[in-house]
Amino acid sequence: xxxxxxxxxxxxxxxxxxxxxxxxxxxxxxxxxxxxxxxxxxxxxxxxxxxxxxxxxxxxxxxxxxxxxxxxxxxxxxxxxxxxxxxxxxxxxxxxxxxxxxxxxxxxxxxxxxxxxxxxxxxxxxxxxxxxxxxxxxxxxxxxxxxxxxxxxxxxxxxxxxxxxxxxxxxxxxxxxxxxxxxxxxxxxxxxxxxxxxxxxxxxxxxxxxxxxxxxxxxxxxxxxxxxxxxxxxxxxxxxxxxxxxxxxxxxxxxxxxxxxxxxxxxxxxxxxxxxxxxxxxxxxxxxxxxxxxxxxxxxxxxxxxxxxxxxxxxxxxxxxxxxxxxxxxxxxxxxxxxxxxxxxxxxxxxxxxxxxxxxxxxxxxxxxxxxxxxxxxxxxxxxxxxxxxxxxxxxxxxxxxxxxxxxxxxxxxxxxxxxxxxxxxxxxxxxxxxxxxxxxxxxxxxxxxxxxxxxxxxxxxxxxxxxxxxxxxxxxxxxxxxxxxxxxxxxxxxxxxxxxxxxxxxxxxxxxxxxxxxxxxxxxxx
Amino acid sequence: xxxxxxxxxxxxxxxxxxxxxxxxxxxxxxxxxxxxxxxxxxxxxxxxxxxxxxxxxxxxxxxxxxxxxxxxxxxxxxxxxxxxxxxxxxxxxxxxxxxxxxxxxxxxxxxxxxxxxxxxxxxxxxxxxxxxxxxxxxxxxxxxxxxxxxxxxxxxxxxxxxxxxxxxx
Ligand code: SF4
Numbered sequence: 108x109x110x111x112x113x114x115x116x117x118x119x120x121x122x123x124x125x126x127x128x129x130x131x132x133x134x135x136x137x138x139x140x141x142x143x144x145x146x147x148x149x150x151x152x153x154x155x156x157x158x159x160x161x162x163x164x165x166x167x168x169x170x171x172x173x174x175x176x177x178x179x180x181x182x183x184x185x186x187x188x189x190x191x192x193x194x195x196x197x198x199x200x201x202x203x204x205x206x207x208x209x210x211x212x213x214x215x216x217x218x219x220x221x222x223x224x225x226x227x228x229x230x231x232x233x234x235x236x237x238x239x240x241x242x243x244x245x246x247x248x249x250x251x252x253x254x255x256x257x258x259x260x261x262x263x264x265x266x267x268x269x270x271x272x273x274x275x276x277x278x279x280x281x282x283x284x285x286x287x288x289x290x291x292x293x294x295x296x297x298x299x300x301x302x303x304x305x306x307x308x309x310x311x312x313x314x315x316x317x318x319x320x321x322x323x324x325x326x327x328x329x330x331x332x333x334x335x336x337x338x339x340x341x342x343x344x345x346x347x348x349x350x351x352x353x354x355x356x357x358x359x360x361x362x363x364x365x366x367x368x369x370x371x372x373x374x375x376x377x378x379x380x381x382x383x384x385x386x387x388x389x390x391x392x393x394x395x396x397x398x399x400x401x402x403x404x405x406x407x408x409x410x411x412x413x414x415x416x417x418x419x420x421x422x423x424x425x426x427x428x429x430x431x432x433x434x435x436x437x438x439x440x441x442x443x444x445x446x447x448x449x450x451x452x453x454x455x456x457x458x459x460x461x462x463x464x465x466x467x468x469x470x471x472x473x474x475x476x477x478x479x480x481x482x483x484x485x486x487x488x489x490x491x492x493x494x495x496x497x498x499x500x501x502x503x504x505x506x507x508x509x510x511x512x513x514x515x516x517x518x519x520x521x522x523x524x525x526x527x528x529x530x531x532x533x534x535x536x537x538x539x540x541x542x543x544x545x546x547x548x549x550x551x552x553x554x555x556x557x558x559x560x561x562x563x564x565x566x567x568x569x570x571x572x573x574x575x576x577x578x579x580x581x582x583x584x585x586x587x588x589x590x591x592x593x594x595x596x597x598x599x600x601x602x603x604x605x606x607x608x609x610x611x612x613x614x615x616x617x618x619x620x621x622x623x624x625x626x627x628x629x630x631x632x633x634x
Numbered sequence: 635x636x637x638x639x640x641x642x643x644x645x646x647x648x649x650x651x652x653x654x655x656x657x658x659x660x661x662x663x664x665x666x667x668x669x670x671x672x673x674x675x676x677x678x679x680x681x682x683x684x685x686x687x688x689x690x691x692x693x694x695x696x697x698x699x700x701x702x703x704x705x706x707x708x709x710x711x712x713x714x715x716x717x718x719x720x721x722x723x724x725x726x727x728x729x730x731x732x733x734x735x736x737x738x739x740x741x742x743x744x745x746x747x748x749x750x751x752x753x754x755x756x757x758x759x760x761x762x763x764x765x766x767x768x769x770x771x772x773x774x775x776x777x778x779x780x781x782x783x784x785x786x787x788x789x790x791x792x793x794x795x796x797x798x799x800x801x802x803x
Contacts, residue, residue: 238731238732240731240732240734240767240768241767247767247768252767253767254766254767255765255766255767256767257767258731258767258768258770261731261734261735261738262735263735263736263739264732284733284736285684285717285736285737285740287715287716288683288713288715289683289685289693289696289697289713290685290693291685291688291690291693292685292686292733292736312732313687313730313732313733313736314685314687314688314727314730314732314733315730315731315732315768316687316728316730316763316766316768316769317763317766317767317768317769318763320766320767320768321763321764321766332762333762336689336691336761336762336763337689338689338690339688339689339690339691339692339693339694339787340690340691340694342691383694383697396638396641396642399701399702400641400645402698402700402701402702403645403648403701403702403703405698405701406698406701406702406703409698413789419695419789420691420694420695420787422691422786455637455641456641458637459637459638459641628690629690630688630689630690633730
């Protein structure tokens with residue numbers, strides 16, 4: 108099967124619907140295919156794509172001169188299709204994609220809050236990323252908005268219209284933004300009857316740090332540093348996605364050794380996070396043994412990171428043009444030597460997880476995300492794979508070095524906490540296999556090429572399979588080699604709404620384990 | 635069950651002694667510490683961690699303080715769920731403007747004498763995010779800070795040494 112062999116059918120459907128594709132390009136934002144549309148067709152183009160089983164993968168806007176340029180990403184069979192249109196800044200109106208793709212809801216509201224774009228038929232009129240610290244009619248991503256604009260006075264946000272419940276015995280539990288643990292902040296509002304959750308509403312945006320705005324004007328190295336701090340647990344993957352976008356914009360290819368080392372770092376990041384999550388999921392159902400054991404393995408893994416890269420979480424290892432440092436033969440031997448001991452430990456621990464009846468009792472059938480809902484929300488990563496969404500970029504549209512590796516990906520359809528745990532369990536083993544191949548066949552040569560900003564500006568798209576799932580990163584450079592637009596789309600945009608769905612009908616005390624099994628990034632979402 | 639016991643027995647005790655003669659970790663030690671307030675908590679220090687806008691990297695390393703290698707509880711240091719039970723707020727991140735009032739209210743809910751420690755470069759000086767329309771930068775721009783533990787993120791060992799040095803100051 109070759110790439111984009113589904114595209115002609117979609118284009119035929121567009122033609123049947125009289126949706127005019129003004130221009131298409133397979134190269135401008137490769138490997139994605141770009142289609143330019145009239146704004147009037149924006150909504151119907153999404154409707155047709157939804158009817159053709161496309162996945163919705165993001166939207167971002169950028170003010171350019173007198174216009175907004177709006178780009179939305181769709182995906183199918185591992186290929187990405189970008190729809191692009193323009194509306195005048197003076198009349199920034201566009202049909203919404205949310206009626207056809209519910210996963211678009213919050214990102215469109217984010218674009219509204221950040222840019223002042225209006226999605227005319229969006230079903231939810233409420234703000235999202237803006238709380239109450241900048242005025243409703245000022246938009247941070249407009250070019251006339253100063254990055255250091257003074258915020259409005261600090262007051263708790265009291266005017267957000269949460270969904271209300273009424274009825275005998277129904278009550279509300281507000282939680283957060285400061286949570287009762289060492290976790291990121293956000294607000295959850297539960298409506299419950301007895302122990303049963305009727306509805307959960309999330310209010311996020313508390314850790315909005317203006318990442319898109321402060322990216323503007325940075326050089327490539329500065330953007331890579333920032334991208335590595337979008338979500339601390341995904342530092343390798345976000346930096347990789349941003350660097351990939353920048354390198355594509357600059358028509359620069361990192362050397363083979365750099366690509367292989369990036370994958371080594373990325374698979375190590377995947378394993379570290381999954382180890383932590385498996386322990387934490389078990390801890391949330393009071394299985395302290397597994398929490399301690401997996402915490403121990405994670406710690407050892409991070410110490411190897413520190414010994415071989417200088418950083419426990421691998422921050423700043425991925426740089427534009429390659430990776431920052433070339434590991435010594437001893438360091439490579441240490442990384443290779445860490446694989447088999449971890450396999451042996453897992454061979455002892457996994458059977459214990461498998462045959463522990465009280466664990467199964469708590470995890471199986473808890474927090475079910477039905478495959479149809481996962482599909483409608485565009486859920487990716489382990490949350491998607493646990494609910495029948497067989498999506499993995501490393502396999503479906505492999506980028507170097509995965510194009511020379513055999514990538515397998517687990518798939519379950521039960522959609523419960525247990526399935527999300529099992530995906531992680533298997534992904535660790537698969538990642539260890541990848542590490543063996545990568546380290547045993549590490550190409551020689553340099554680990555980076557000098558960065559050269561694209562002369563006259565340019566744009567690029569980065570796509571990587573992060574440990575939470577697909578990360579999409581868009582970068583545009585101005586003629587001065589400085590970033591004019593950066594939009595990193597973390598997979599958490601789709602797993603947070605999935606959490607709202609999968610908690611229905613579960614008991615309130617199971618929320619922590621459901622939440623942990625999804626483990627959305629607040630910072631990666633709030634930007 | 636036997637397999638679990640066997641694994642526990644095989645794993646043994648992994649907790650490590652603190653390296654002797656550690657360099658001072660704390661920066662910008664404030665008046666409260668110099669007055670020896672922290673010594674009053676000796677033997678039992680309750681910490682409420684507050685993420686005021688972090689990238690979550692600092693949280694990952696604070697978490698590690700509870701793994702078997704560091705086991706910070708052996709020094710009487712424990713993390714609590716409510717600021718009302720806390721002696722010390724361990725604050726991470728640049729303070730996002732959306733977290734500013736929640737951070738301040740958490741501090742107000744903490745009984746005196748209360749200490750504030752800014753953990754990580756973002757909390758220390760704003761880090762990669764600095765001050766902007768969305769970020770107030772350093773924690774000290776919002777609350778009186780008693781001590782700073784630098785690093786991006788500070789390693790668990792640095793965090794533990796920093797917290798223990800507070801108790802000795
Ligand atoms: S100091 Fe570093 S790890 Fe900590 S919140 Fe800031 S960027 Fe993240």
